[in-house]
Amino acid sequence: MKRICVIAPIIESASYNNDEMSEYLKSFDVPNHISVEARCLKNGPSSIESEIDDALAIPDILRVGLEAQAEGFHGVVMACMADPGVRALREALSIPVVGTAESSFHIAASLGSRFGILDVTDDARTSVKNLMAIYGLTEKFASFRSVNIQPEQISTDMTATNNALISEAQKAVRQDQADVLVLNCTGFYGCAQAVSDALAADGLHVPVIDPMPLTIRLMSALVLEGLCHSKRAYPTPHKNKFIQGYVFPDFYNPASL
Structure with a gap:
């Protein structure tokens, strides 16, 4: 079974409930082939409406993406039409990342x-x-x-x-x-x-x-075909660097991935 993680780059609020989104995403499951689950942020904005919102969301987007890969997900979909953090996730992860x-x-x-x-x-x-x-x-x-x-x-x-x-x-x-x-x-x-x-x-x-439906189905095709973004285009950084104030793994150190 291939697992797809759909990241909502916002916190839970009156307008977004992660359990309700996960229930909705079950309609995109392909029995015996694809399972789709939702994740949202613990820290960040309640909506993405500006470059500032985009920037504030990215640190936790990286955390969620890294955790999804560690949990065994096979692909990540960014559920926001600003595509926040998509290129950063492609550098950090070795599973495909697609922006809506x-x-x-x-x-x-x-x-x-x-x-x-x-x-x-x-x-x-x-x-x-x-x-x-x-x-x-x-x-x-x-x-x-x-x-x-x-x-x-x-x-x-x-x-x-x-x-x-x-x-x-x-x-x-x-x-x-x-x-x-x-x-x-x-x-x-x-x-x-x-x-x-x-x-x-x-x-x-x-x-x-x-x-959303189009991108999830595109990701389903990618994971079933075993395709991923090019690491030549999105290389994982290989420079050790101290980063203060973040709790997710140091994605500049390949050993931590």
Whole structure:
């Protein structure tokens, strides 16, 4: 049995319950082949909405990732569309690490000429553009639109959330000429079908990507095929270095891994 660890890079709060997420992730189990489990942070932010949140989450992301590898997990999925700590985890771990943003953006780019992003708030606009440049997808990027809903409030009224997404999705397709859409928050999981159905009813037949299911299934394929990120691209540091104030193993010392 191959085990996949899905890291939510946030602490438990009123808007995130790790037991509820683990229950949801059971739907992605493949009997006798794949088991999917959730992990969250002990220390860090309650949501990722800025570069500061991203930076504050990474130390504990490394701890959780190292613990997952030590527990025998075969792959790690970063459940956040900012992909916090993904490249650092690839250096620290010898199991595959996949970010929901990187995987979803590349799949979106392969399904159409240009893709649009539907996000929670406008604050993420710059960071999304930066990720497009990092992932080499700027020419495939059609537009960024937001629904102005805080991540913690997404599930408060799902009808309102879906209606806001549908409204912005219609604009992205009609006005921005996007022919694929990506829901740019893992908190939107489960919304893609409602958006897709509403667009189709309006004569707009475009794929709508829900990043979490897509990325988990991509990771399932990677672990079943025995594939991992290249250590030539993401080498584990081999320089002993004193790091003060952290309780996880010294990932600069290969012997500790």
